[in-house]
Amino acid sequence: MDCVAGTDDEHQPDGLAGGVEPRIPGIAAAVVTVGHAASGRAGARPHQSPWAAMESYTSLIRRHTPLRALRLPMTTGDPAAVAARIGALAPRVAVAFVTGLNAEDSSRIKGEVAARGGPLVLTELDTATAALAATTISTLRRRGIAPRSGRVVVTRPEAAPLLGATLVRCGIGQVTNWRTGDAQAFPLRRLMEGHDALIDLAGAAADTDAPGRTVRPPADPHELGRLVLPGLIGALCGHDASGVSAEVLAAAARALALTTPPGQVLPGPDDGLVPRAIAREVGRVLAPPADRSRHP
Structure with missing residues (x-):
């Protein structure tokens, strides 16, 4: 894979949906x-x-x-x-x-x-996965918890398949996955009594489930x-x-x-x-x- 460096913007027509991308040299x-x-x-x-x-x-x-x-x-x-x-x-x-x-x-x-x-x-x-992992590290540190001691719950983990492994690579001590089907046996509020931070990808957490330690993705991933x-x-x-x-x-x-x-x-x-x-x-x-x- 070659990466071509360039310093000038290309003042050419942009690629159009369903069309043919312009033949601009140096695009990387x-x-x-x-x-x-x-x-x-x-x-x-x-x-x-x-x-x-x-x-x-x-x-x-x-x-x-x-x-x-x-x-x-x-x-x-x-x-x-x-x-x-x-x-x-x-x-x-x-x-x-x-x-x-x-x-x-x-x-x-x-x-x-x-x-x-x-x-x-x-x-x-x-990019959102990396930023959510960073937010989780910061959330733990604000509570005086080192990442290696952190216990994190992720709701609807399939929405960000690499997030769990990314958290582990960041040194997070324990990552627990939770899905809406677990709600009856493991209500989030009760589960969070034994965990330090919640990443709520499902939008299922109430404000009282993990106050001050819930990480939610923004509506706009940008x-x-x-x-x-x-x-x-x-x-x-x-x-x-x-x-x-x-x-x-x-x-x-x-x-x-x-x-x-x-x-x-x-x-x-x-x-x-x-x-x-x-x-x-x-x-x-x-x-x-x-x-x-x-x-x-």
Whole structure:
């Protein structure tokens, strides 16, 4: 996988849904936005349109990395069609950042694009997973609990399949999965009597179940994605990564937690230290073993 650096924006027509992407030399990353998801499959964006989020992500890549970025809006949510379009971007595009997908479609598209020999696929769900893990670390620390001693409950874990493994890679001592079918035997409020933090992906927790220690994903995933994307995509491309693993996401989460000011659960969106910190931590994970030994 080749990553081509560039410093100038491309003043060319952007890729159109269902059309042919422009032949722009030097493109290394693509922001692929599935607008179909805004109608409900992967959750609505009440604060901005999916196209506004696409523009924001593209701007972040251009501002914080040496990569050139292609915007590719798609109005179909069919995973096979999305995978085919992304696969066709190779070899010029090294990494495709895909937004507007639920967990099931994200996994399917990653697999199909890899089978086609297409670009590495990084999804908005991946960036949200790293940010949720970082928020959990900060939530524990605010309560004086070291991550290794932390006991965390995750509701509806299938909504973020890599979250549990990412938390473990972050050093969280215990991760317990909970689904709505467990409510009768294990009510959340009672379960939280023996746990330290709750990540409520199901939206099932009452305010009284774990007050002050409940982590909820925002209605707009862009709020989390914008923190993680620049540093993560730069590191993935710079180290010729072949996939996005829980270990990679944990590195991004640790960097976020380390750059979070006291009293907050995440850094501010304009903190320029964050992309560099994430790129550095993820780079250490992706570096060859010989390089890791020189940079413990």
